[in-house]
Amino acid sequence: MKKLWYRIAAMTLAALMLLSFGACSDDQQNEDPGQGQTQGGEPGQQETAEKVWREALPVDASTLNPHTASLNYDGIVSDYCTGNLYREMPAKDRKSIELVPELAESEPEMQDEEGTVWNIKVRENVKWSNGDPINADTFIYSLKMGLDPALLNSRATMIANYFIEIENAFEYAMQAGEGQEAVAWEDVGIKKVDDYTLQIITTVSYSADDVMRHFNMRATKPVHEGLYEAGMNESRTATTYGTDLDSFVSCGPWTFTDWVKGAERTYTKNPDSPIADRVYFDKVIYRIVPDSGTRLQMFENGEIDYIELDMNTYPKYKEDPRLRVSKTVSIFHFEINRVNPDQPIFQDVEFRKALFYAMDRNTFGQLLYAEPAPYYVHHLAYVDPDKGILYRDLPEAQALVPENGGYDPELAKQYFDSAMERAGLDKIKVKMLIEDTGDVLKVMGEYMQQDMQKIFGEDRFEIEIVNMPDQQKTATMKAWATQPTGYEIGGHLFNNAATALYPYLIFRPYTKDYNTYSNYNNPEYDALYAKAESAEYRLDPEKKKEILLALEKEFLDDVMNLPTVEWVGYNLFAEWIVLPVDDFLPSQGYGVMFADVDTTKLP
Amino acid sequence: MPQSLFEPAGGESLSANPFHTKPVGFFKDAFLRLKKNRASVISLGVILLIGFLAIFAPGFNEHGFNDQQPDWVNLPPRIPGLEKLGIADGGRVLTNRRTSDLNDTEKYPEGSVLEVTNRKTINGVEVADVKVNYYMMIGAEDQYFWMGTDYLGRDLFTRLFVGARISLVIAFLSVLINILIGVVYGAIAGYYGGKVDMVMMRIAEVIGSVPNIAIVTMFILFFGTGMLSVVLALVIQGWISAAQLIRAQFYRFKGREYVLAARTLGVRDATLIFRHILPNSIGPIITTAMISIPSAIFSESFLAYIGLGIKAPLVSIGVLLSDAQKTLLQLPYQTFFPAVLISALMIAFNMFANGLRDAFDPARRGEE
Structure with a gap:
C-alpha cells in the first residue's frame, strides 16, 4: 500500500514538473512578442521573422485627439495610426524628404492664378479601421471641429494658420473672444466641392508644397465623426474623443490594436493603407518605462531597438559604433516674465541683457554635451532648402552671434549695475522655474545660481530655484496673464521640426496673437513677423534671409528670451534596424517609421 | 495589661538599618538598564559618530559642498x-x-x-571594455575625491555630510515641534476630558484620517519646496500620535491621590498639568521622539526623492539619493554612500529607541 502511495506521489510530482517546464517554455516564448521568432526554416535560409519595432517611452500618450494633442508622445500615436491627406517621408535616395499623397489621391490642384484656391481630391477607397468610409465630409467635419469656437482646441490656431493661412479660419476659431466679430462657418475657406473633393481658400499665395505640408500636420488629421459626437458633452465644449481605444479608430499605416494605459501600446500594420508598401514593421510596440536607467538596461538586453542617450548615458556610449549623433531643432532657453508687477526690472532691456551675458553657455555645453547657443535660430533652419543653404551658415547670421557663447561677465555686471540703479534696488531675488523630470534645466539652473552670484555679487543677486513637475511648470508659465507673480524666468525647450523648412515659425510664439509662454508685446515686432509670413518674403530665399536676420537681430537686441544650448541628439539603434536615411533629416529625424528589420541579424 | 510588661525590642537603640548603596531614581534606573542593552549602546555610538561627522566632516577637505568644477x-x-589595494582607486570601465x-x-x-x-565586434568595428584610471585620463592625477563627484563636479563626501x-x-526640528504641539494638545484634552476631550480628539482624528502622502505632497506643492516647508509638512500630522500618547498618560494619572490632594489645596490647572502630571510622561515622550526621528529622516528623503525636498543649493540625503538614482547603473557609487548612511541612521535610531x-x-524597573 505504501509503495502505491509513493508511486502516485512520484507520478504526480513528475507530471507537475512536466507541466511547469511546459509553462516555462511558453512563458519564454511569450516574453518577447515578435522579435527573434522565426517561422520554420533552417539557419541560413530565408527567415520569415515578424518585423517588430520596439521602443520604450518615459510617458504614455495623454490623448489621441489631434485637436488637443500637444505632447510629442501624443504625436507618436498620431504618426503611426492616423493618416492625413499627405505624408512626409524620407525619399528613396535616402538623403531627402518627399511629400506623397496618403489619403489624398493626388497633389493639390491650383484653381486660380494666384495660388489661393486649392482643390484636394480624397481617395475613394480609403476607410477607417472599423470599415467606415473616409471622404470630403470627414475632412470638412474634422477641420470644422478643430476650429470650433466653443471647443477652443489648443491646436485651432495651427489649423487656421501654420504652413498656410486659411481664409477666416483664425477669426472663426477666436470669435468667442472679447471684442471679436462673429464669423459664420460658410465664410471660412474650407469648402466641399463634391463627395471626394475638398477646396481650401487661403489669404495669400502659397505653393502646392505649402498646402501639402499643412495637411501633413498632426493638427489637421481627420477625426471619426460618430465617435467625436458620441464623446461630446451637452454644452458642446469638450469631447472625450481619443481618450481610450473605445473612443478612437485608426486610419494610418498601422492600426492601434492594444493599449494598456501607462504600460504598453501595440500597433499592427494596416495592409490597406495607401502607403503600406513604404512601411515594413508588421508590428510596433511601445512600452512605457519612466526610468531612463531601466530603458537603457532594456536596450542592452535587446528588449528594445532604440534609445536616445542623455547627459548621464552618453559618456558610456560615446565611441559605440552604433551611435548616431545629429543636430536637432531644439533650443533650451529661459522664458522671461515681463509682466510680474513685483519685478518691473524685467521690463528693462539692460537687466535682461545682464542675464543674457551672465550665462556661461560654453560650460552648459560641456556639462550637457550640447552646443552653446547665444542665438535662437537652430542649425537645421534652411533659408533655401533647394540649394541646401542653412541660415546659421550665413556670414550675416554668424555676425549676430556674440563671442564666447555670449558669456561676458564684465559687460553683464555693467548692465546689471545700471539697471539696478535705475530701478532703485540694492538686491534682487529671481524665481526660476525648472521641471523635476529632466536634468538639463536643473544642471543649468544650479550652475547659474552660483555663477551669477559670483558675477553680480552674493549680496545683490540671488536665484531661487523652484523645481516642479513639468505639467505644473507649464501651467504656471502659461498662466502669466492671470497669475503674473508666478515666476520671473522659466526653463523651456523649443522643439519644432517644421521650423527647419519654415524657420520664421521660430519667432511666432513671441507675437501678440500666438504667445502662450511668452508675454512679449511689441507691435513693431508683430509687424516684422507678419512680413515674414507673407508670400513675398516666404517664397523668395533672399527676402526670407533678410527677414530672418531682422527677426533674430530684434530678438537678440531686445532679449526676448534667454537662449542657452542647442540640443544634440545621441541615438543608439540596434544592429538589426535598417534606417531609410543615411543621416539625420530635419522634420524626419532618422525616419524610424519607414525603417526595416534585417532579420538575419536578429539575436 | 500593665506597661511594665512591655520592653523595647532590639536592645539599646531603635533605628532602621542604614542603606549601603546610593538611592536609584527613575532616570538613573533607566540609564543603568539602557547601558546593559548592547545594541542600544552601539546604536548610540553610531548616531554620535554620524552626528560628529555631520558637524565636522565637511571641514575635512578643502572642497565646499557647492564648489562646482565642470572639468x-x-x-x-x-x-x-586604499587605491593601492584596488579599492576606491579612481578606476572606471568605459564600454565599447x-x-x-x-x-x-x-x-x-x-x-x-x-x-x-x-x-567584440559591433557593426564591423572591434571594440572592448576598457578599465582606466579616470583621474589620470582627464589630467586630475593629483586630486582625491573620497566619494567621487557629482554632475557639477561637486565633492560628494562634503555634500553627503552637509546633507546628513x-x-x-x-528631523530633530520637526520632531521637537511635533512633541511640543502634541504635549500641549494631549495634556489639555486628557486633563479636562469630557466634551473638550471629545472635540479635540475628533479634530485630531479628522486631520489624521487624510492619507499622509497626499496631504504632505499637496502642502509642499502649494507652499513650495524648501526647508521650512518640509519641516511644516512633517508636522501637519506628525503631532497627532504624541498628543494621543500624552492624553492617555493624563487619563492614567489625573485621578491619582497626589493630584486630587494638590487640587484640593487649590493648585492651579496649569501647575497641575505641567508640574505634577506631565513629568510622569517624560519616558514615553523621549521614546516617541526617538522613534519619530528616523521616520522623519525617511519622510524628508522620500519627499526629496520625488522632487519635493529642499531647494538647491542646499542638499540632504534624500536629494543626493534622488539625483543619484538617475545614474544608478552608470555611477553606482553616487547612490551607494548616501544609501549606506541613511540605512545606518535609520537602523541606529530605531535600535536606540527600542532600548530607550x-x-x-x-x-521592568529594577530588572537586572
Whole structure:
C-alpha cells in the first residue's frame, strides 16, 4: 500500500514538473512578442521573422485627439495610426524628404492664378479601421471641429494658420473672444466641392508644397465623426474623443490594436493603407518605462531597438559604433516674465541683457554635451532648402552671434549695475522655474545660481530655484496673464521640426496673437513677423534671409528670451534596424517609421 | 495589661538599618538598564559618530559642498592608501571603446589603461571594455575625491555630510515641534476630558484620517519646496500620535491621590498639568521622539526623492539619493554612500529607541 502511495506521489510530482517546464517554455516564448521568432526554416535560409519595432517611452500618450494633442508622445500615436491627406517621408535616395499623397489621391490642384484656391481630391477607397468610409465630409467635419469656437482646441490656431493661412479660419476659431466679430462657418475657406473633393481658400499665395505640408500636420488629421459626437458633452465644449481605444479608430499605416494605459501600446500594420508598401514593421510596440536607467538596461538586453542617450548615458556610449549623433531643432532657453508687477526690472532691456551675458553657455555645453547657443535660430533652419543653404551658415547670421557663447561677465555686471540703479534696488531675488523630470534645466539652473552670484555679487543677486513637475511648470508659465507673480524666468525647450523648412515659425510664439509662454508685446515686432509670413518674403530665399536676420537681430537686441544650448541628439539603434536615411533629416529625424528589420541579424 | 510588661525590642537603640548603596531614581534606573542593552549602546555610538561627522566632516577637505568644477564631473571615488589595494582607486570601465585607439596616448595617457576586457565586434568595428584610471585620463592625477563627484563636479563626501546635517536638523526640528504641539494638545484634552476631550480628539482624528502622502505632497506643492516647508509638512500630522500618547498618560494619572490632594489645596490647572502630571510622561515622550526621528529622516528623503525636498543649493540625503538614482547603473557609487548612511541612521535610531523604550518601561524597573 505504501509503495502505491509513493508511486502516485512520484507520478504526480513528475507530471507537475512536466507541466511547469511546459509553462516555462511558453512563458519564454511569450516574453518577447515578435522579435527573434522565426517561422520554420533552417539557419541560413530565408527567415520569415515578424518585423517588430520596439521602443520604450518615459510617458504614455495623454490623448489621441489631434485637436488637443500637444505632447510629442501624443504625436507618436498620431504618426503611426492616423493618416492625413499627405505624408512626409524620407525619399528613396535616402538623403531627402518627399511629400506623397496618403489619403489624398493626388497633389493639390491650383484653381486660380494666384495660388489661393486649392482643390484636394480624397481617395475613394480609403476607410477607417472599423470599415467606415473616409471622404470630403470627414475632412470638412474634422477641420470644422478643430476650429470650433466653443471647443477652443489648443491646436485651432495651427489649423487656421501654420504652413498656410486659411481664409477666416483664425477669426472663426477666436470669435468667442472679447471684442471679436462673429464669423459664420460658410465664410471660412474650407469648402466641399463634391463627395471626394475638398477646396481650401487661403489669404495669400502659397505653393502646392505649402498646402501639402499643412495637411501633413498632426493638427489637421481627420477625426471619426460618430465617435467625436458620441464623446461630446451637452454644452458642446469638450469631447472625450481619443481618450481610450473605445473612443478612437485608426486610419494610418498601422492600426492601434492594444493599449494598456501607462504600460504598453501595440500597433499592427494596416495592409490597406495607401502607403503600406513604404512601411515594413508588421508590428510596433511601445512600452512605457519612466526610468531612463531601466530603458537603457532594456536596450542592452535587446528588449528594445532604440534609445536616445542623455547627459548621464552618453559618456558610456560615446565611441559605440552604433551611435548616431545629429543636430536637432531644439533650443533650451529661459522664458522671461515681463509682466510680474513685483519685478518691473524685467521690463528693462539692460537687466535682461545682464542675464543674457551672465550665462556661461560654453560650460552648459560641456556639462550637457550640447552646443552653446547665444542665438535662437537652430542649425537645421534652411533659408533655401533647394540649394541646401542653412541660415546659421550665413556670414550675416554668424555676425549676430556674440563671442564666447555670449558669456561676458564684465559687460553683464555693467548692465546689471545700471539697471539696478535705475530701478532703485540694492538686491534682487529671481524665481526660476525648472521641471523635476529632466536634468538639463536643473544642471543649468544650479550652475547659474552660483555663477551669477559670483558675477553680480552674493549680496545683490540671488536665484531661487523652484523645481516642479513639468505639467505644473507649464501651467504656471502659461498662466502669466492671470497669475503674473508666478515666476520671473522659466526653463523651456523649443522643439519644432517644421521650423527647419519654415524657420520664421521660430519667432511666432513671441507675437501678440500666438504667445502662450511668452508675454512679449511689441507691435513693431508683430509687424516684422507678419512680413515674414507673407508670400513675398516666404517664397523668395533672399527676402526670407533678410527677414530672418531682422527677426533674430530684434530678438537678440531686445532679449526676448534667454537662449542657452542647442540640443544634440545621441541615438543608439540596434544592429538589426535598417534606417531609410543615411543621416539625420530635419522634420524626419532618422525616419524610424519607414525603417526595416534585417532579420538575419536578429539575436 | 500593665506597661511594665512591655520592653523595647532590639536592645539599646531603635533605628532602621542604614542603606549601603546610593538611592536609584527613575532616570538613573533607566540609564543603568539602557547601558546593559548592547545594541542600544552601539546604536548610540553610531548616531554620535554620524552626528560628529555631520558637524565636522565637511571641514575635512578643502572642497565646499557647492564648489562646482565642470572639468571634474562624475569622478569615481579615490582614497589615498586604499587605491593601492584596488579599492576606491579612481578606476572606471568605459564600454565599447575602439581597440584601435588604445595606443593613442592623447586619449589614453600612458599608464591610464588598467584592463581591457570583453572584446567584440559591433557593426564591423572591434571594440572592448576598457578599465582606466579616470583621474589620470582627464589630467586630475593629483586630486582625491573620497566619494567621487557629482554632475557639477561637486565633492560628494562634503555634500553627503552637509546633507546628513540638514536631514538631521529637519528631523530633530520637526520632531521637537511635533512633541511640543502634541504635549500641549494631549495634556489639555486628557486633563479636562469630557466634551473638550471629545472635540479635540475628533479634530485630531479628522486631520489624521487624510492619507499622509497626499496631504504632505499637496502642502509642499502649494507652499513650495524648501526647508521650512518640509519641516511644516512633517508636522501637519506628525503631532497627532504624541498628543494621543500624552492624553492617555493624563487619563492614567489625573485621578491619582497626589493630584486630587494638590487640587484640593487649590493648585492651579496649569501647575497641575505641567508640574505634577506631565513629568510622569517624560519616558514615553523621549521614546516617541526617538522613534519619530528616523521616520522623519525617511519622510524628508522620500519627499526629496520625488522632487519635493529642499531647494538647491542646499542638499540632504534624500536629494543626493534622488539625483543619484538617475545614474544608478552608470555611477553606482553616487547612490551607494548616501544609501549606506541613511540605512545606518535609520537602523541606529530605531535600535536606540527600542532600548530607550525598554529602559523607561516601569514594569521592568529594577530588572537586572
